[in-house]
Structure formats: C-alpha cells, structure tokens
Amino acid sequence: MAEQLLDGFGRVHRDLRISVTDRCNFRCTYCMPADGLEWLPRDGILTFEEITRLARIMVERYGVNGIRLTGGEPTVRANLPTLVGMLAALGTDLAMTTNGVSLPLLAADLRAAGLRRVNVSCDSLRADRFAELTRRDALTRVLDGIDAARDAGFDPVKVNCVVMRGVNDDEIADFVEFGRAKGVEVRFIEFMPLDADGIWTNDLVVPVNEILARVNEASPVEPVERTSAPASRYRFADGSGHVGIVASVSDSFCSTCDRVRLTADGQFRNCLFAVTETDVRALLRAGADDDEIAAALEASVASKWAGHQINRVNFIKPRRSMSQIGG
C-alpha cells in the first residue's frame, strides 16, 4: 500500500472535497437549471458514518490534511454540525463552501463543532442582479450570513465571486471595496463549463489578467507566493488585506493540483472535470475492508490525467454539473 495518493505526474493529493448533498435552495444560472435537477434518492447519499470512514482512511493512510464540505448546498443537509464534529475529530483543516443563506442560523453551531474556515459564494452586491443570478431574492440574508460567519469567529472568511462578462464584471471594483471594508478575502473565479444549462461560452469568461487589471485599478496589489491552492493570491499594497483569483480556464493550475473529490452519492473523482468515477459507495456497502477501499482510491489517483482540456477539441464536458460534483 502506498503512503501517499500519487498520480503518474508526481502530484501528491492531500486535499479532499466532500459533497454532502446534491440538493440546493438556490438555482444559480451558472450552475443549475431554473427547475433544479432531479435530486438523488436519500438512500443513495452517503451516511455520516460512510463519509467519515472514507475521510479517515484518507487522513490516516495518505496524510490528507484538508477537507472541504460542499454540495449542492451543504447547509441543507440535516444535522450538518454532527458531521462536522465527526470529521473535526480526524484533526485536519476543515472548511466549507456555502451560499451563506443559512449561516445566520448555523454559523455558531458549525464553529463550535470544529469547522475552521468558510467560503461564502456571492456574485453580485446589487439585490436585483443577485436575484437574477441565483433566482432567489436573498442578498440581504447572504450578507447577514457573511457577518454571522465573522461573528462566529471564522477567520478568514472568503467570498467566492464567479465573474461573467457582461453579467457582473462591472462589479469587480465594488467587490474589492467590499472585501477591504468587511475584512473578508474576495476570490474572483473564472466561469467554468460546468453549468447544467449549457450557457457557458468562452466569451463569458473574464480572464485572470483582465480581472487583475481591474483589481489593480480599484486598489493596487502585489502577488503573494503561489502554493498548491487554486487561487493566485495578492495583497493590497496598503496592507488592507488580500484578494484571490481562480484562473481555472485561462491559466489552469492542473500542474499543482492536489485535490480529489467525493460526490454525495459516494463516487470518487480524481479531477473536477473527470469523466470517469470510482464507485466507493458500492465498496462501502458491499463490506469492503479499508485495504480494498484504499486500493481503489490509489488506482483512481494513479490514473489521473495531466490536466483538463477546456477550449481544446478533445474537451469532454463531464456528465455531472457543478452542483452535483461540488465546486
């Protein structure tokens, strides 16, 4: 048995993203159709015990040191603080990406259960545009959620903003100001071809250089040394915090990627854009022992490709959309 989850290109994988549900209370245009998707049957979703067993194998055997809960919307999964407590006991960094709408209710409980960091998605600071983008009139509640996260002691709180040309790219300066004023780190994300409605085109992508130029115009920044994290980070020259840009399309970070993913229905994915999956749920429910599960994880990572092929003729859009994979 290996001691690391290593692929054929020498990349060691230590970052696990767990989708705890495919369900969501929003319908963001860049992610889900207006009517939602057909939800997975409840008994198809991994139990807290199954999720924790998988995570334990990965932490104990392969030194996985970061776990992020995502979805769908993770906070719609009942009793989420219980799962957080079970995963926190593994001793790794534990984070969550959320639309933020339930944080006014849940932030303190999640923090107390051991969640360490939180990213809140927010793509517009204008109520009407926010409602159009998410198909929910919930901007105030999400902004309250960001405040609730800070009040609960999450630090840093990050704000994910998917930038789309002609949709919300005129708000980059507003988000820079918002981040500085609130003491949160805004991460601008390039729009990726993982939407369920097939609206993605390259014309909608605002590339990293353009985002960076607009950030610089709003407030000068200087680069921070790159890590395996997908965001290029910059610090404001006046010392008022940081900002990030995730250039998944125009300047992919595949060569340093250390992420693997587990879907809500227990499929292990070695890439966000993977077109094949390993059915870990079947192994778990067939009574496989830890060695058998570990062997399946190792084989999946070993077969990882060099990188995604967005904008090349051989790009194949994954069957699942973002909300079914977990961003």
Ligand code: SAM
């Ligand atoms: N529901 C939670 C949320 O919205 O934060 C967690 C799941 S969501 C799929 C995770 C992240 O993926 C969010 O920050 C969201 O903005 C981002 N996302 C969704 N669809 C995307 C797309 N097509 N391109 C880029 N980012 C996307």
Ligand code: SF4
């Ligand atoms: Fe739901 Fe998050 Fe997708 Fe929006 S981005 S529809 S909140 S899963």
